[in-house]
Amino acid sequence: MDCVRVAFQGARGAFSEQASRQLVAGRPVEFKPCEKFFEVFETLRDGAADRAVVPIENTLHGSVHENYDHLLHYHPEILGETYVRVVHNLIGHPDASRAGIERAISHPVALAQCLDFFRRNPGISAESHYDTGGSVKTVMERADLRLAAVASSAAADYYGATILEHSIEDDPENYTRFFLLGPREGRNACSEGTRKTSLVFVTKNVSGALFRCLSAFALRDISLTKIESRPLKGRPFEYRFYVDITAAPEQEECANALRHLSELTEFMAILGSYEPASIPAVAA
Amino acid sequence: MDCVRVAFQGARGAFSEQASRQLVAGRPVEFKPCEKFFEVFETLRDGAADRAVVPIENTLHGSVHENYDHLLHYHPEILGETYVRVVHNLIGHPDASRAGIERAISHPVALAQCLDFFRRNPGISAESHYDTGGSVKTVMERADLRLAAVASSAAADYYGATILEHSIEDDPENYTRFFLLGPREGRNACSEGTRKTSLVFVTKNVSGALFRCLSAFALRDISLTKIESRPLKGRPFEYRFYVDITAAPEQEECANALRHLSELTEFMAILGSYEPASIPAVAA
Secondary structure (H helix, E strand, C coil), X not given: CCCEEEEEECCCCCHHHHHHHHHCCCCCEEEEEECCHHHHHXXXXXXXXXXXXXXXXXCCCEECHHHHHHHHHHCCEEEEEEEEECCCEEEECCCCCHHHCCEXXXXXXXXXXXXXXXXXXXXXXXXXXXXXXXXXXXXXXXXXXXXXXXECXXXXXXXXXXXXXXXXXXXXXXXXXXXXXXXXXXXXXXXXXXXXXXXXXXXXXXXXXXXXXXXXXXXXXXXXXXXXXXXXXXXXXXXXXXXXXXXXXXXXXXXXXXXXXXXXXXXXXXXXXXXXXXXXXXXX | CCCEEEEEECCCCCHHHHHHHHHCCCCCEEEEEECCHHHHHHXXXXXXXXEEEEEEEECCCEECHHHHHHHHHHCCEEEEEEEEECCCEEEECCCCCHHHCCEEXXXXXXXXXXXXXXXXXXCCEEEECCCHXXXXXXXXXXXXXXXXXXXXXXXXXXXXXXXXXXXXXXXXXXXXXXEEEECCCCCCCCCCCCCEEEEEEEECCCCCHHHHHHHHHHCCCCCEEEEEEEECCCCCCCEEEEEEECCCCCCHXXXXXXXXXXXXXXXXXXXXXXXXXXXXXXXX
């Protein structure tokens, strides 16, 4: 079976790698870690990867707005979504002991999600690092038994490090939603059953414009699961809207809704239509 | 006349200071610069400032999501809005010459808004600094004639520095909208004429929930000028919505709309009602 080359942002062991494994399950994967989000999109565009995986929203932090902008700019096709439960662990060198840890490094967002842990453990100071997966790499390279990383269990596995304390994050309801992206090669075959579709549009400049646009879905009982607005460059204080709906363009009601929406918008594009994923349960 | 103590984020000469001058025009001001946005809100809450001024959205970057969260958490009252045109200048020591500049420092967002300038001037390298106003302060302290800052003309004035090149930003349509905040001491007296009101609400979990909520305004011809969604903590993939409408709660149609909206929401709060500001023109 051919290897799928998957681009994602972060070092090996990042949460994006975990999402990639979920999204291309059952096929051998060659990972293409990138430093920046735009590089992920460009790696896919340039054909150096077959797929890209990017985070689009987190339940604590909200949307990854930069990636919404890239979705329109690079215009890949959204082929799927998945949810990763973000579990942070205190990870050390295999020779380290929990009691000997004095400093913990990780991406500042990961550290900010473990504030209670650091309050309960004033003997461990938190220090910013460029990446969660990369912090485990650094811990292993330095072989400093007083240094730990805050990262996923996948990162511990990847670098051969040891989990010293599991699940140190403040809020267990911490999930990130990821998109699987591919080149735009014409529409996917539509699978049967429930589908989700992501769209972007710019309303016409009329009163109640957004309300009218949402009516295209509401009047057909098509649910809206997400709406996000982003500024329109060169048109101060006007916006484009990204919405996710639970329907597929191939379904008649949805096709009617999209035709209706196109009457009400200046611009409209389908970003992709895919099988909805479910949110993993928090283990008891 | 009593001095107004105004808290804002950034060093003296920041764009927030310029917004503060516009928002409390005609009264003597004592500025309270803060390092972080949450400190601005806490300075106001603790009574160490009479007013706070925070950016809420920028035409190139979109909303300042952190401040939307703080508006609900600290729940001050929005008393006004203003727009600042973001003009970046190359600023040096009074003894420096434009030709002698080799490095320019500023906040990374400001540098990113001057990419064309740095492409046209490969002899000047761009380096990140903590703040736009603070970069001018640093240039003056170091008295290094090869070093420049990228910041507002107000920052140049404040630190006694010289503008070596005016308006080096890529996109002249670069505006930031700011809110003037005060303690919640009961509603403002409603001025006559056009008003704007900012609200936050959580929809009931029914189909077409957002569409129904927007109908409260659309059916009464009340315009929506902004909508922003933020995640609800502890309720994965549910959202609260922030909207701005052009109406005041004291006006009958608006009062009806708000009563209608309260039937459709789990939670609703008025963040403030204020006179709308106009967007400054780009000078020819």
